[in-house]
Amino acid sequence: MQEFKQRCLVLSASSYRIPDTKTGEISEMLMVYYLPTDKLTPEDDAVARGSGEINLGMQPSKVKLPYEMKNKVKFAPAIYDLTLKMVTRQLKTQIQPVDIEYVSNVELSPVYAE
Secondary structure: OOEEEEEEEEEEEEEEEEEOOOOOOEEEEEEEEEEEOOOOOOEOOOOOOOOOOOOOEOOOEEEEEOHHHHHHOOOOOEEEEEEEEEEEEOOEEEEEEEEEEEEEEOOOOOOOOO
């Protein structure tokens, strides 16, 4: 299947080694929370649509990467290229993360409302 890259702002990354309580088998993963950099503008129009509910800010996405990639995540928050590929399983097409590459640091500055 075809691979593609998505530039993203990685907010956090955590590696886990969790034993299964029934089998004792160790599950390993790297969990990465990120925002795609092609849409870094907050959603703020839910109230105006008349629903009565709010939908403000940006919802991060999360992906599970192989545990061995934990050393590739050097800083967070930072900009990374996430390599994804389309895979088909049981007649369903899914996006599967396969790699992550550091691009650059970012500096986040608070902006206070007056």
